[in-house]
Amino acid sequence: IPAPLNGVVAILRNNDMLTWPEKIRFGIGLIPAMLQGQEYVEKMDRYTFSEWLKKQNVPPRVEKEVFIAMSKALNFIGPEEISSTVILTALNRFLQEKNGSKMAFLDGSPTERLCQPLVDYITKGGGEVQLNTPIKEFLLNDDGQVSGFLIRGLNGAEDRVITADAYVSAMPVDPLKTMLPKPWQQMEYFQKLNGLEGVPVINLHLWFDRKLTDIDHLLFSRSPLLSVYADMSNTCREYANPDRSMLELVLAPAKDWINKSDQEIIAATMAELEKLFPHHFKGNSPAKLLKSHVVKTPRSVYKATSGRQDCRPSQVTPIANFFLTGDYTMQRYLASMEGAVLSGKLTAQAITKASSANASTHLESHANLQPTTPKPAKNAATV
Numbered sequence: 001i002p003a004p005l006n007g008v009v010a011i012l013r014n015n016d017m018l019t020w021p022e023k024i025r026f027g028i029g030l031i032p033a034m035l036q037g038q039e040y041v042e043k044m045d046r047y048t049f050s051e052w053l054k055k056q057n058v059p060p061r062v063e064k065e066v067f068i069a070m071s072k073a074l075n076f077i078g079p080e081e082i083s084s085t086v087i088l089t090a091l092n093r094f095l096q097e098k099n100g101s102k103m104a105f106l107d108g109s110p111t112e113r114l115c116q117p118l119v120d121y122i123t124k125g126g127g128e129v130q131l132n133t134p135i136k137e138f139l140l141n142d143d144g145q146v147s148g149f150l151i152r153g154l155n156g157a158e159d160r161v162i163t164a165d166a167y168v169s170a171m172p173v174d175p176l177k178t179m180l181p182k183p184w185q186q187m188e189y190f191q192k193l194n195g196l197e198g199v200p201v202i203n204l205h206l207w208f209d210r211k212l213t214d215i216d217h218l219l220f221s222r223s224p225l226l227s228v229y230a231d232m233s234n235t236c237r238e239y240a241n242p243d244r245s246m247l248e249l250v251l252a253p254a255k256d257w258i259n260k261s262d263q264e265i266i267a268a269t270m271a272e273l274e275k276l277f278p279h280h281f282k283g284n285s286p287a288k289l290l291k292s293h294v295v296k297t298p299r300s301v302y303k304a305t306s307g308r309q310d311c312r313p314s315q316v317t318p319i320a321n322f323f324l325t326g327d328y329t330m331q332r333y334l335a336s337m338e339g340a341v342l343s344g345k346l347t348a349q350a351i352t353k354a355s356s357a358n359a360s361t362h363l364e365s366h367a368n369l370q371p372t373t374p375k376p377a378k379n380a381a382t383v
């Protein structure tokens with residue numbers, strides 16, 4: 001069924017979570033977003049989603065039943081913090097795009113199934129990927145443009161400089177802010193980055209001695225501690241196991257947990273799982289945790305609280321040969337992998353446009369010469 005009918009039918013048929021009056025009130029609340037589209041959605045950035053729901057007279061139970069889970073899944077924070085723009089943008093995608101709400105899993109580890117194919121693609125196209133190449137400093141010319149990237153030498157190696165026609169930072173916003181050269185720090189464009197900061201999140205991998213669920217899908221939890229999770233033994237071919245579950249869970253909001261020990265985090269998560277799967281953890285033979293792994297990310301994606309949209313930079317910077325990319329730069333797919341990919345495409349377009357413009361200026365100043373097709377930048381250094 002095409003969007004938005006697929007979403008509308010799903011919502012109308014689900015009576016487990018919301019009552020009819022709640023659905024109707026929420027539907028009425030959404031009318032301005034449906035009629036005015038993204039322009040309205042962007043304006044709502046000044047409200048948290050809790051504030052927006054109150055403003056639209058949506059009953060509080062709707063927030064508790066549906067939007068705590070959605071908010072934590074989208075940005076690892078609750079509706080009392082998240083910008084309305086984030087939730088409304090996601091809802092708009094669900095309503096407008098047939099596959100907007102489709103979920104998919106990699107069939108193996110991201111290193112092999114996501115990163116390696118990217119490297120292969122770049123290498124095949126004549127590019128080069130250098131790993132373990134951390135940038136130490138943006139080197140500048142007298143005019144403030146980039147003259148090179150200073151790369152930190154690892155394991156006793158000398159630092160070295162990479163030069164290029166165009167330079168791109170694909171670092172997250174937090175390390176970028178610490179690396180801005182002094183002359184750039186005064187510029188309004190770069191000063192706005194101070195309004196962006198990564199949100200803490202914790203990821204857990206838990207291996208059990210038996211199957212806890214057969215659901216082959218992403219699961220959204222309304223638990224105050226947990227966010228989305230999945231049984232990878234069902235959803236991911238590489239971890240497939242008909243007898244034992246391997247859960248991957250997101251713990252969010254994580255600000256009160258990020259400094260706690262792995263043991264404390266696992267104990268709290270297990271207590272939540274006992275509530276989610278009571279029949280597996282009670283009785284004479286409760287499920288046993290065989291192995292666990294905790295991954296803490298103190299600063300992950302930018303925290304999309306209300307008012308952040310104004311701080312997100314365009315991919316084009318005031319420095320002619322320096323560009324930004326990454327999910328925090330302005331693009332419409334939020335803080336996500338798709339957002340990161342889209343930002344990369346926008347940056348590539350911006351570099352092509354800038355190099356065409358440079359070539360045209362060059363041609364104009366040599367008006368007697370035969371015009372030729374402008375050459376694209378042939379060497380863009382991206383960290």
Ligand SMILES: Cc1cc2nc3c(=O)[nH]c(=O)nc-3n(C[C@H](O)[C@H](O)[C@H](O)COP(=O)(O)OP(=O)(O)OC[C@H]3O[C@@H](n4cnc5c(N)ncnc54)[C@H](O)[C@@H]3O)c2cc1C
Pocket residue numbers: 133134135136170171172175201202203250297300301325326327328335336337338339340383
């Ligand atoms: C727990 C968790 C679960 C998530 N789940 C999902 C999901 O299910 N779906 C989804 O779409 N998104 C998900 N995301 C979000 C997704 O991971 C991000 O939106 C995406 O990775 C952003 O990509 P990016 O390229 O902008 O930044 P990043 O992926 O953060 O890449 C930035 C890179 O810069 C590098 N770097 C930093 N400093 C330097 C330096 N000095 N020199 C050189 N390199 C440097 C880093 O090592 C890193 O590789 C999740 C995020 C987390 C933390």
